Amino acid sequence: MTQYLDAVLNGKKRLSEEKIDKLPTSLYRHKTKDEDYWLTRFASGRTVKEFADKRKKNEVTYGES
Numbered sequence: 001m002t003q004y005l006d007a008v009l010n011g012k013k014r015l016s017e018e019k020i021d022k023l024p025t026s027l028y029r030h031k032t033k034d035e036d037y038w039l040t041r042f043a044s045g046r047t048v049k050e051f052a053d054k055r056k057k058n059e060v061t062y063g064e065s
């Protein structure tokens with residue numbers, strides 16, 4: 001059974017990283033005459049900008065900013 005120990009530990013690490021990536025830390029609504037979007041920041045540092053106009057694609061950035 002020790003032959004699979006590395007695979008199990010890597011799986012646990014990957015699952016914990018995925019869990020952090022789904023945990024939102026802030027939600028911001030920006031609405032002006034020209035712009036209308038939701039900005040969501042996650043604990044992993046990922047930022048998602050979702051536009052109210054569905055013709056625009058969502059913007060995803062990684063890291064702090």
